[in-house]
Amino acid sequence: MNLILMILFGLFLYVFTKIMLKEPILPWKEKKEVSNKPSKFKKKKSGKQNIEMDQDPDLFKNLFDDVQSISHHMIRFKSNKFVMIAEVEPVNYFLLSDGEQEAIDAKFENWLATINYSVQFYLQNRYVxxxxxxxxxxxxxxxxxxxxxxxxxxxxxxxxxxxxxxxxIPRYETKRFIAFPFQVNTNDITAEDDEEFEEKVIDKAFSELYRRYNTAKNSLNNARIKVDLLTNEGIIDVLYHAFNRRKAIKNKFKEVKNQEMLALYLTADQDEERIELVKEMIDREFSGETQNQEAI
Structure with missing residues (x-):
């Protein structure tokens, strides 16, 4: 009996050693050679695919490549498409009675039934x-x-x-928005010059989108839902939180505005010498461009 136990223990030790050394258990089988050559199924790396992993994608540029400007409370695209955005403050629906809930549902359904154009609902989660x-x-x-x-x-x-x-613990609040898109048909606009054409395009887009906004505001106000039009800064604020979700807590958009980082020109107080120096630089650049044009 002791001899059998010793044989079994030796056999177990032999199998365990072969497994640890990754060698075949049966001695008449050859050990597989591990090749250092790359597999034929492995894709070859090219210069175009060699991208750093920590490189952020140019998401903002890709999404807003067609955006021309943000002005007159609208987002204007290069295709003369305009979008007006309004913020919605919802009513506490589940604390109301059944009759009040039915009245809100009826007002909201009536608004959707009266419109014959598309609207988009946008929900944005922000840190509290x-x-x-x-x-x-x-x-x-x-x-x-x-x-x-x-x-x-x-x-x-x-x-x-x-x-x-x-x-x-990060906590979130939901902001609700309604986007009203409108495509201006430039073929219906007649103008004598480009400046008049631009004014007519903007006026037509603003009047139509503002009419749609007022329709939504009046209908939803009857349902106790407040709708407020976003200004240019409000639209930029929405985009700022969309692309800076984590940084918006520390680097607040309000502080960016207060520090005049949105201004096209410096508005801080400057001494007379610096003002005169800047004027001279502008005149020098302007005169240089004029001479180049005359030479051409």
Whole structure:
């Protein structure tokens, strides 16, 4: 019996050793040679496919290659297509009674039945930002000198809880928008020059889109749904949060606006010497371009 156990133990040790060494268990089988040559199924790398993994795609350029400008509360495309965007503040539907819910449904259905053009609904999830309410609370506490001690302590603890609540777990809020697209048919517009043509195109697009916006606003206001038209900055704000979802918390769009980073020209105070120097540079460049055109 002991001899059988020793034989079984030796056999087990032999099999375990062969497996660990990745050798064939049966001695009459040859060991497979591992080739260092690349497989024929492996794709050859070309210069065009050699892209760094940490390189961000040029998403903004690809999506907005057809955008011409954002002006007059509209997004204008190169094909003379215009889009007007309005923000929607929804009603707390599930806290209403059955009759009130049916009235809201009827108003919304009537609005959809009256329109014969396309509208697009856009939902955007943003990180909850409590910086402005917290700043207002701090400003109020600093302003009120006669605030009781218990109230000041409660306010300070509430501010700390709100700041930790926002930092610990990312929380989101949903912004709702309605986009009204409109394609201007330039063949129906007659003008004497390009400037008049541009004015007529913009006026036609704005009047039509504003009419559609007013129709939605009046119909949805009856359903207790508030609709507000977005300005140029509002449209840029929506795009800013769409492409800077994580950075929008730290680098707020409001701060970008306050620092005048959206201005086409510098509006800070400058001394007279610098102003004169800039004027001389502009005159020099303009005179150089004029001479080049005359030479051509």
């Amino acid at each position: 930002d409590l910086s402005e309410p917290i700043a207002d609370m701090k400003r109020y506490m600093e302003k009120e000198d006669d605030l009781p001690y218990n109230a000041r302590e409660y306010g300070q603890s509430l501010i700390e809880d709100l700041e930790s609540w926002q930092v610990q």
